[in-house]
Amino acid sequence: MKNQFLCTNCAKQFPSTNHSPRCAECGEPLSFVTIQSGSINELSPLKYPFWQRYRDFYPYVNSSADVSLGEGYTPLTSLAKLADELDLDSVYVKNETINPTWSFKDRGTALGVLFALNLGYTRIGTVSTGNMAASVAAYGARANLETFILVKGDMAVEKVSPIAIYSPKLIRVFGDYGQLYDTSLKIGADNQIYFINSDVPIRVEGSKSIAFEICEQLAFNAPDYVVIPTSAGGNFRGIMKGFREFYNAGLIDSIPRPICAQSTGCAPIVKAYQQRSYAIKHFGQTSTIAHGIGNPSPPSGNAVLRLLTEYNGSAVAVSNEEIVSAQKQLAACGIFGQPASAVPLAAVKKLRQDNTIEPQATVAVIATGSGLKYTAAFEYHQLQSYETKVAELEICLKSLLS
Numbered sequence: 001m002k003n004q005f006l007c008t009n010c011a012k013q014f015p016s017t018n019h020s021p022r023c024a025e026c027g028e029p030l031s032f033v034t035i036q037s038g039s040i041n042e043l044s045p046l047k048y049p050f051w052q053r054y055r056d057f058y059p060y061v062n063s064s065a066d067v068s069l070g071e072g073y074t075p076l077t078s079l080a081k082l083a084d085e086l087d088l089d090s091v092y093v094k095n096e097t098i099n100p101t102w103s104f105k106d107r108g109t110a111l112g113v114l115f116a117l118n119l120g121y122t123r124i125g126t127v128s129t130g131n132m133a134a135s136v137a138a139y140g141a142r143a144n145l146e147t148f149i150l151v152k153g154d155m156a157v158e159k160v161s162p163i164a165i166y167s168p169k170l171i172r173v174f175g176d177y178g179q180l181y182d183t184s185l186k187i188g189a190d191n192q193i194y195f196i197n198s199d200v201p202i203r204v205e206g207s208k209s210i211a212f213e214i215c216e217q218l219a220f221n222a223p224d225y226v227v228i229p230t231s232a233g234g235n236f237r238g239i240m241k242g243f244r245e246f247y248n249a250g251l252i253d254s255i256p257r258p259i260c261a262q263s264t265g266c267a268p269i270v271k272a273y274q275q276r277s278y279a280i281k282h283f284g285q286t287s288t289i290a291h292g293i294g295n296p297s298p299p300s301g302n303a304v305l306r307l308l309t310e311y312n313g314s315a316v317a318v319s320n321e322e323i324v325s326a327q328k329q330l331a332a333c334g335i336f337g338q339p340a341s342a343v344p345l346a347a348v349k350k351l352r353q354d355n356t357i358e359p360q361a362t363v364a365v366i367a368t369g370s371g372l373k374y375t376a377a378f379e380y381h382q383l384q385s386y387e388t389k390v391a392e393l394e395i396c397l398k399s400l401l402s
């Protein structure tokens with residue numbers, strides 16, 4: 001039973017060895033069955049990966065293979081200054097930028113590799129334009145698996161190299177990128193390659209641990225809101241599934257209201273939400289500096305819409321200018337995230353302005369990936385430095401004292 005897949009829409013069941021991550025009946029994404037009870041194993045994060053500490057919530061992980069690179073267990077940092085500025089009770093940043101390949105993707109990838117090993121695979125793969133590719137390449141190397149990474153044909157060299165460094169079999173594919181998701185799953189099934197794509201059930205499971213950790217870090221007082229920069233929707237689904245499972249297990253007594261944060265240049269979920277529609281439409285041409293959240297046709301988009309309804313959430317889109325300004329603000333608090341990571345903070349500002357989020361609220365924003373992943377964003381900032389000779393250093397310094 002715990003090893004079953006359940007359709008997120010029609011609740012039809014499938015075996016979790018099922019190759020397709022979609023429901024054969026209605027086409028919507030499948031998910032591992034929601035856990036109803038469990039407790040935390042007080043194993044030290046210094047010695048045990050998160051799936052062992054939370055093993056009651058990962059019953060299908062029964063490989064003891066040593067694949068961890070130290071993913072997860074990230075800080076939850078309280079930003080009092082920002083909370084003041086935004087007139088909020090508290091603002092916390094879940095800092096995913098410090099994962100082994102600098103984004104939250106590593107959580108789901110580690111589980112994906114374990115699951116692939118459980119199923120007897122020696123080959124893994126992914127379709128990605130960035131962080132997921134680097135993550136799967138790194139974990140494939142770590143686990144010594146034959147690793148296939150499919151990227152867009154016209155991907156820039158500076159984005160390819162940080163993936164290629166892990167020596168995967170990296171293929172640039174020209175043609176319809178959206179179609180590649182389905183094609184890869186089919187080719188994977190025929191060639192014994194386990195594809196860990198954006199919203200496959202096992203990757204979604206990885207993101208549960210973000211919620212688990214937030215609960216522990218807040219002494220089991222769940223925040224009122226959790227704000228998630230959303231592209232395919234896998235991370236959003238995982239975080240909400242995590243809160244739901246801790247709630248079911250009696251570890252927390254409320255579930256945060258989710259905010260789906262997107263950029264105005266790619267906002268298919270926000271658009272559907274505003275039109276009170278339950279079916280995502282292709283967004284068409286996208287244009288955003290938040291590359292991490294640039295999927296115009298999110299495979300878990302409808303599932304996110306259902307979760308927004310279930311948990312009384314909201315969805316909001318922010319502009320490039322708002323993203324750049326939030327990125328600067330986060331950095332001013334000591335956290336340098338890529339533009340996608342700044343989107344939730346920009347969203348919170350907006351939702352405070354129209355009072356969708358009330359001043360008494362505790363808000364957790366998810367900073368999903370590191371700023372060093374996308375240094376091109378520097379050009380949107382007016383960054384300052386000064387210059388002087390040693391002999392004149394003190395004069396220079398004095399002129400800068402405040």
Ligand SMILES: *Cc1c(COP(=O)(O)O)cnc(C)c1O
Nearest residue numbers: 131231232233234235292368369
């Ligand atoms: C992948 C990614 C996202 C979006 O996650 P989805 O599961 O596709 O919704 C957001 N931010 C960053 C930095 C990412 O790498």
Ligand SMILES: [Zn+2]
Nearest residue numbers: 007010023026
């Ligand atoms: Zn279904």
